[in-house]
Amino acid sequence: MSGTAKRDQEPGSHALTEPRALIYCPVIHSVVDLGALGKPVQSAARTALGAEAWRRRVHTVDQMWNEIERLIEGMDLNPERTRLYQDGLPICEHELDIVKEMTYKGSRNHRILLRLHTRGALLMGTESAPLLLQEYNLAKRLLDPGQGALDGDARDALQMHARVLLKARDRFIAERINSTLAPGDLGILFLGMLHDITPWLDPDIQVAYPLGTPVGSDTVAAQPEDEGPH
Template sequence: MCESVGLHFRTLIYIPIIHTQADMGALQSQVKKASLKKFGLTGWKRKITLVDKYWTEIEKYIEGLSLPPGGVRIYQDALPVSGKERTIVEELAKSGSRNHILLLNLMDKGAILTGTESLELLLEEYNHVKRTLEGQSDGTGDAEKRISASILERRDRFIAMRINETLSPGELGIIFLGMLHSLEQWLDSDIQVAYPVHARIDPGSGRS
């Protein structure tokens, strides 16, 4: 049965995501190496299977939505405000990212893709994660945890600002965002947030 969405308020559907290998870009090989070291080959394969099943659940949910024509705006984790948003999505979709293939499908139905994140903050996080993966830091010290938390909060503030500024009255927003994020406290009070899909996988299976 299709789920219909009302258009009387600014509504944001929050889809908590888990990044797949195809989403990791330049960090893909390093993330895989770190995962194999942490979980072993069997554990890593099991997580890959669980993540695939979770994305199937997300795809079924999105397919079941009755989306209003011309009134849907989509936001994406790690998609910078750049003027090249569609190109980025297309390239990641070609690499096999189910997340970005889903974005293209929504865009084909008329959804508006919206730059979501600060490029500067994404680069700051990329360099921080890269240092951790390269063994310059294990990421567990108090200072490292504070850096990670600071970057995540600043990303959340920027994402919320983008939604506040771009989601118009009567529009439905759908955001695909990592489970470690927390947006509601930074969103305008008239934006109603729905959480229809719940991940049941350890967040350690993918970056935020």
């Protein structure tokens, strides 16, 4: 399994001789990254924003990935001590196959992962497959035009469930990093803007935010445009 290797040993006690570091990259998902939900999200967003605002959003996402690519290329990484954590990538036996497929479909996010993996970085299964499936099914319900007939209370209940699932995913991702990021390792995390895993990270993990803090963080004052399912 790509997410488990001989380096996946217990990080040890908190009396670490080497620090654990995490580069946290909040991202806005492209339509390609959203997979089967991409087209429904695009349709809903274009209806809500208008065609011109949607084109500006697409340009913003492209510019963001340009910046991320420059950031990654400018890092002096030791690939053998670098672990890659990815929003939406389940712990399974097929992490690399998923990344290759998404790269083939045009995902710049996954292209970065594949490039770093080819250089020797370890690709980590990051998320709980059951939680991802729950969120996918919930997102389909919320994006279904037929759900427009739902009354306010029913829609509010679905949206509350979505927020609960987002927090559950955040906690799972943080615990995954806590348990697999070894002393001396560097983790690079690509995670949707509305996530925030920092409350559940072990305190000895040194977190850097070269692209800014996530929207979910209490330190962020303003909310950027919605990025759709996360």
